Amino acid sequence: MLDQAASRRLLTTDAASQRSAGSLRVGRINLEVRQxxxxxxxxxxxxxxxxxxxxxxxxxxxxxxxSPKDLFDEFVVETFTDSGNFHSILFQAAPLIFVGVGAAVVFRIRFWNLGIEGQMIWGGIGATFVVLHTIGPPALRLPLMMLFAVLAGMAWVALPAWLRMRLGVNEIITTLLLNYVALNFLLHLLYGPWIDPKDAFPHSQQFHSFERLPEIGWGLSSALPIALLCTALAAWLVLFSRFGFYTKFVQDNDRMALAVGVPIKAVTFVCVLLSGALSALAGFVIATAQEGRLTQSFFEGYGFSGILIAFLARNNPIAAMIVAVLVAVLFVSGRSLQVFYQIxxxxxxxxxxxxxxxxxxxxxxxxxxxxxxx
Amino acid sequence: MFKKLALVAGAAALLAAGSAWGANGFTLKGPPKVAFLYFKAKNDGGWTQAFDEARPKMEKALGMRIPYVENIAEDAAQITPPAEKFIQRGYNIVIGTAFGYSDTFKELAKKYPDIAFLNAAGVTNGPNLQSFYGRTYQSQYLCGMVAGAMTKSNKLGFVGANPFGLVNWTINAYEMGARRVNPKATLHVVFTGAWNDPVKERAAAEALADEGVDVIGQHVDTPTPQIVAQERHIYGTGHHRDMRQFAPKATLCSSVWVWAKYLIPEIKKIEAGNWHPNPYGDFISIKDGGTDIACCNTVVPKKVVKEVMAARQDIIDGKFHIYAGPIKDRNGKLRVAAGKVISDADLWKMNWYVPGVITQQK
Structure with a gap:
């Protein structure tokens, strides 16, 4: 009895919908995966x-x-016409480009390096080691600092890479937790052997002028061209070279890649080391271009910024560079909003x-x- | 975060300072316009909030609106843009609030010689830049007296951030204050290795309570040690602000910042012209603001309060110096000779502990 009533109701609604469809064709939305x-x-x-x-x-x-007019002035006009603002953005952008590209090259092969901040810390430590032990003549000091920074960052990320490839240990856990080890080691150095002998405060001594990245004119630091050069190299490697083709294989189907003879381990390891090196360079440019010494909190927030940039750039290094600059715009304009509207x-x-x-x-x-x- | 300032520059710096600063002081080009850069959120419950509570008092006394920007990390890329924005819009007295602003403020001061810069807890100074910090060992000594008087177990606890100068002087003063009223008091110190880490601070405070400590002092950036004290039905003494806000029953007293008392006259000095920043930074006593004691909870007996306030008055009048010799460290080494008062440089470098302090540090 109930069933009959229900089916009758169903029939009516169906008929009604057919009628309405006849007069007003609404249709429906189909979802298709794009090729x-x-x-x-x-x-x-x-x-x-x-x-x-x-x-x-x-x-x-x-x-x-x-007011809407102030908003336009602050975000659009000031950001792109005020030279001070423009400098602030590029000043902020260089380390963001490094961490963004560093995350992008390694996320491509599904290795989730959450240890960007730890690798930045080791980049800073590597560079400062060269300063404190006065390795090399002044003219060679900066390249050596850069080299030690890169080596330290790569060494720090090599351990989780090895653990994952050899023992299958999840790199999300190891890279993340090693950040805390790196941080505590940094604090040990800064409160212990590397404390500034001049003022007994917990930061390293100040770098000499030849240990700081020079300006290239118009008030711009040379950190920016280095970042652009590294981006170009990374982009060539993962987008245009044979190696890049391999990374695409590993990303899409690593079992298939194995079957057709792609050197998966070598590809993974190179991408991870590259990521560690780029993150370490972020630490290097902050220490040598911005702070002029090793400090306690220079890396804070960059890890998540890097992940965010790589995500928004869909792991494309060139896009990551552009997104990094846009993120810097957000940071700097956000600050000016705070300054004038007490937001x-x-x-x-x-x-x-x-x-x-x-x-x-x-x-x-x-x-x-x-x-x-x- | 750490806060301190450089009174420790060498003699060379003094000479350089003497000649560079010269006889002509700094004079503003127009009427004063003050702006703050805050290190953390304005309602962080401690260090930054103490500045934000000074701000309306300064606005009233100086008759101006004082804007701020909050959450500026110790990072040149974060400090420079808002500081320059303020300067572009005519602000000529910029006040920073963190140790890590020191180098950036030094560079800004060079780039903008017509702007006055003040930086709390900074370590750099110049013709138009002055760092400032409070002599927290004075207020913490007074808190130590209260703690020593109130303990039943004679075991006091202390949660400290990092073992160096300005935390060590606090710890030593706390223990000396406690021993003044209770010669049997010992101070068990745990360092968390971080300025703002409520999880570690809780672990440290609970470990101290488990050990039988019944008053917990602190020098970190959160009220966690007092909150734990309240949960464990023991006492605590606070730092930065009056911690009765967070632990009304447990907090006996607090070492607090009174920045308005220092900044209002200092800004008036700048406004008057011919301002001579202290080449070592201003290191302020209770007398001139900076630091003070918020005393006391009603459970503290009147007699104790009276004794503490008398000691406070002696410090203000200059009749009593906390670090007056002879002071030996806990290994028996003479650190301050009889008849001498410790120099500011030695305060900032302090890496020893007085007898009665028990810590994992060597």
């Missing part, structure tokens, strides 16, 4: 998502009492998160096509 996507469309989707994020943030700021820091973080989430969510539209079926 490929043209570059311009990808850029359009990403750009649109960023604009949406900015629009939502702007609405929030206006609600918090900032709480939490609000600045909220805005940064909204923009990042919008861009990250647009990934869905890049991978899928929404198809209208009538």
């Amino acid at each position: 490929s996507i043209p570059l311009w469309l990808q850029a359009l989707i990403l750009g649109g998502a960023a604009l949406l994020g900015i629009a939502v943030s702007a609405a929030l700021l206006v609600a918090a009492g900032v 709480p820091f939490a609000m600045v973080q909220l805005i940064q998160a909204i923009i990042v989430i919008s861009v990250a969510a647009s990934e869905f539209l890049i991978r899928h096509r929404l198809h209208w079926v009538h």
Whole structure:
């Protein structure tokens, strides 16, 4: 009895929907996985998502009492026309490029290096070791500092790489926890043997002028061209070389890669060491271009920034470089908003998160096509 | 984070300072406009909040609005942009609040010779840059007196951040204060190796309570040791601000920052012109602000409060010096000779402990 009633009701609704479909064809949305996507469309989707994020943030700021005209002046006009602001952004961008590209090259092969900060610490320690032991003549000091930084960073990341390849230990755990080991060793050095002999405070002695990265003019540090050069090298390696083709194989299907004779272990190891080296260079440029000595907290926050940049850049080194500069814009403009509108820091973080989430969510539209079926 | 300032430059620096600073002091080019750069969030419950509580008092006394930027890490790339923004918009007195701003402030001071820079806990100084810090051993000595008077087990605990000068002087003063009223008091010190790590601070405070300690002092950046003391039904003494806010029953007294008392007259001095920054930085006593004691919880007997406040008055009047010799360390080595008072340079370098201090440090 009940069943009959139910089925009758069902029939009616079906008929009703057929009738309404006849007069108003709504249709439905089909979700299809894209086989490929043209570059311009990808850029359009990403750009649109960023604009949406900015629009939502702007609405929030206006609600918090900032006038829309001030907002435009502060974010658009000031950021790109004020030379001080422009310098601040590029100053901030160099280490972000290193950590972003460093994360991108290793995430490509599904090795999750969360130890960027630990490798940065070792980069700083390697460079400072050269200073404190006055290794090499002054003219060679900076290249040696750079070399020691790179070697130290690679050595630090080699251990988790070996543990994973040999024993199958999860690198997410090992790289993350080794950060704390690196931090405590840094504190041991700075409160112990490396304490500044001049003022007895826990930072290293100040570097000499020849131990600091020089400026290249227009108030720009040479950290930036080094970062761009490293990006170009990394991009060539993972995008255009035969090695890069191997990384794509390892990323997509490592069993298949093994079957056709791709040297998986060598590819993995090289990518991991490259990531460690790039992270260490981030530590090196902060110590030699920004701080001029080894300090206790120079690495803070860069680990997560690196992961974020690589994620937004979809592990493409060139895109990572561009995203790193945009992240620097967010950081610097966020600060100026705080300066003039006394907006709480939490609000600045909220805005940064909204923009990042919008861009990250647009990934869905890049991978899928929404198809209208009538 | 650490906070301290450089009173420890060499004699060469003094000579250089003497000639470079010269007879003509620093004078502002226009009416004063003050801005703050905060190290952590303005409501961090400790170090930064103490500045944010001084700010409205300064606004009232100086008759101006004083803006701030919070959460500026000790990193040149973070410090420079907001400082330069303030300067571009006409702010000419920039106040920093962290040790790690020192080098960046030195560079900014050189780049902007017409701007006055002040930096709490800094270590750099110049013709238009002055670091400042409070003599926390004075307020912590007074807290040590309260702790010594209130302990039943004669075992006091202390949660410290890192073992170096400005934490060590606090620990030694705390124990000397305790022994002044209770010669049997010992001080069990645990270093957490971090300025702001509530998890380690909790572990340290609980270990101390398990050992039978019944008053816990501290020099870290969070109220965690006092909160643990309250949970364990023992006492504690606070640092940075009046910790009764977080542990009303357990907190006997607190060593607090009173920055308005120092900064208001200092800014008026800058405004008056011909300002001569101290080439070693300002190292402020209770008398001139900086540090003081918030005394005391109602459980502390009147007699004890009276004794503590009398000692405070003696410090202000200059009748009593905490680090006056003879002072021997716990290994019997003479550290301050009889009839002498320790120099500021030796305070900043202090790496020894007085008898009665028990720690894992050598």
